[in-house]
Amino acid sequence: QQQVKQSPQSLIVQKGGISIINCAYENTAFDYFPWYQQFPGKGPALLIAIRPDVSEKKEGRFTISFNKSAKQFSLHIMDSQPGDSATYFCAASDSNYQLIWGAGTKLIIKP
Amino acid sequence: DAGVIQSPRHEVTEMGQEVTLRCKPISGHNSLFWYRQTMMRGLELLIYFNNNVPIDDSGMPEDRFSAKMPNASFSTLKIQPSEPRDSAVYFCASSFAGVSGNSPLHFGNGTRLTVT
Numbered sequence: 001q002q003q004v005k006q007s008p009q010s011l012i013v014q015k016g017g018i019s020i021i022n023c024a025y026e027n028t029a030f031d032y033f034p035w036y037q038q039f040p041g042k043g044p045a046l047l048i049a050i051r052p053d054v055s056e057k058k059e060g061r062f063t064i065s066f067n068k069s070a071k072q073f074s075l076h077i078m079d080s081q082p083g084d085s086a087t088y089f090c091a092a093s094d095s096n097y098q099l100i101w102g103a104g105t106k107l108i109i110k111p
Numbered sequence: 112d113a114g115v116i117q118s119p120r121h122e123v124t125e126m127g128q129e130v131t132l133r134c135k136p137i138s139g140h141n142s143l144f145w146y147r148q149t150m151m152r153g154l155e156l157l158i159y160f161n162n163n164v165p166i167d168d169s170g171m172p173e174d175r176f177s178a179k180m181p182n183a184s185f186s187t188l189k190i191q192p193s194e195p196r197d198s199a200v201y202f203c204a205s206s207f208a209g210v211s212g213n214s215p216l217h218f219g220n221g222t223r224l225t226v227t
Contacts, residue, residue: 032211043115043202043218044154089154096209097142097166099216101154 002027004092006102014110019077021105023090026071030092034099035064035075038087047088048075080109113137115219117203123225129191132222134203135184142209144216145178145188146202154202160186161209193226200224 005024013019023033034049050057050064050073057064063076077084090102116135124130136143145157158168163180171178175194180186190197200221207214 034215036216041220043204043220044216045218046215049215093210096211097144097159097161098156099210103153 002100004090004100004102006090006105008105009103010106010108012108012110013080015080015082017080017109019075019080019084019107019109021075021088021090021107022072023074023092023102024070024072025092025100027092027094027100028071029094030100032093033064033066033073034091034093035062036089036091038089038104044089077107080107082109082111085109115203115205115217117201117219117222119222120220121223121225123227124193125227126194127192128226129189130193130197130224130226132188132201132203132224134186134188134219136186136203136205137217138184140205140207140217141183142206142214143180143186144204144206145186146204146218148200148202148221157188157201190224193224195226198224198226 035047036044037047038044048059048062052068061078066073085108087104087106089104091099093099118133141162143160147155157170158178159166160180178188200223202218202221204216204218
């Protein structure tokens, strides 16, 4: 019940296309859902986050869609660029310090 | 803002040796986390400090691992004796207060540990 399941494991998208990464959870007590972006040799960095009281949050080309009834949330990257090539992690939290992490998605944007 | 600073960036050691990883959190942050990242297990929380006090060390694999935070600007993670299965990237992260929308985690660039 504490798991966050992330898919796909890897994703190749053409430049200018839409990248979509999905996550699912079971614990209905989760109340904070961040996405982190990690480049090779670097630590993860917060990209965008959402709380369950909204169904969508957009920051530039990045959008989180949240479906509370289905217990799913997804990251959409519009107009994907080669610089977006990275590993993306979804996560969820129901406490003030513990993040439950997805397994990660390696995204490659082909020029 | 220099960000979270970790040292060394790379560490190669032989099985049985002691390894000490170091972390300087962002000034003003009162929460500090040590994570381990491997391909097999992903990101694992090892230990969480709040105001220099260890709050949750349930993720520390075994007694060979220990962590200290003697002051607000420094923390260490020690492995003694090290084993090949400890090979991983170890991240330190800090935040203002736990994890929340108002207090995201800031990660260092990690220490890649290789135990031969």
